Amino acid sequence: MTSQNTVPAPHRQTPTWDVGDIVVRRIEEVELPPQTGPWLLPGATPDVVAGSPWLQPDFAGADRILRLASHTFALEADGLRILVDTGIGNGKNRANPAWNQLRTDYLARLEQAGFSPETIDIVVLTHLHTDHVGWNTRSHEGAWVPTFPNARYLATRTEWDYWAAADMDEARTQMFRDSVHPIDEHGLLDLVDVGADGLEIASGITLVPTPGHTPGQVAVRLSSRDSTALITADCIHHPVQLAEPDIHSHVDIDPAQAEATRRELLAALADTGTLLLGSHFPPPTAGLVRTHGTNYRLHPVPARLA
Template identity: 60%
Template structure:
């Protein structure tokens, strides 16, 4: 069964796709190798939840099956991801919103599925959201062929179907549904966002003092080792200094508030509460199926 966490009156489900080989983590965070015994394990998974007004939301869509990809860890995957999503109660036809934290290969793959040799939207009744800054960046650069291929099979079919919405994300974030706020976290990519969930009915504190809170990191934080050393950057950050600023700001927003941090690539247990420690932070692991509303 998919793992889940309670955030006030909300239930957030982790839907697993695949575990990356340790070499992928070492490649993404080359400076972290010495800081993590046994390699850097990273997971490809997405998060699904239902808002207070009944909208069914999926955050990111993983790598996807049957893709031609330059990275061997992502090439030609064949996983039961859609079955797992349905098992969590989110059959593709039932999803209302797909939030894309950024437009990288391992976050957009299940945007589409192969239908007789044509890539079609996997979630035909959903609006797909990403930040306008993110879209404008990739529309303005000369992409290498592997990235153009990813756009052709996973992004452009959604746009061409009229399902893609571009969101102007303000400095203080932008609410897209009751209790769902997009937070700007530029650096890994120019328009990357994190997703903050707040159940304002519980009144138990959190980053916005509005109730029980969870934050889905996107690639603002790739791995828990970056809490101890927020200056640790990814090989593929477009703006490493900006990525560090965003990471510190996101961790500081969550620190010592009781907010649940849900890492988009964190290995199990995937979730935890952030505490200040020295010049950095530490993650207090939170196992699935426990309440995330009490302050830590």
């Protein structure tokens, strides 16, 4: 996989959705290289993609290779400013060449959207994978320090306990050293217990258990007035998994549980008004789940630009 190092981009408007009184902004980090799809979701072959022509051109290219992205979601809800996941991060040594020593303008995009780092109240870490925790920290005078110094970083106790007991390779150990342990050492990490019915962390913002990809992964449910939305985390990596829910991620810890979680979630969302916001879906990123034959498809809901 080739490096996706980028240079700062000029100001651009931020894709935004309104979920009742909750405002959701997509903060772009980087488009992932074409090799990502075959590596991450090996079952999504070009022939499989061809069976769902609605995936093109937004979610797959003319070559029927999946398109994926790294981004986060910034929310305004109940007077709080909440960031869901923190992407890959800049300047970090990573085994995956596409993530190694990135130089993106993510923080500038966050600022342009009106979310300067010191104003963030809560950072939700849906799970502790490298591409979801990277901007937890930034380099300052040779040390990794919290990027969001006034925030509480939330992770589930189940997730933390799993990795604390795991026999991690050096690459994952390095990720914990530079992106997870520093927030704990600064007293900013809160471990939360999420039951079967979820855990409300702010008015209308609920963490929902979605195990399988990792044991303690959560999705984030938004509810305000008569509107609802769900941020997927990695229980659904790509819309192809609506058409073929049995397509597993190469890095699912428990593929059978991940598939069961995905099928249960899709069945609950199908043909409702709940907006699905994909944590790795490329633009248009959001849509409604609609029954399509024996499975589902995504009906895109374009963002407004703000």
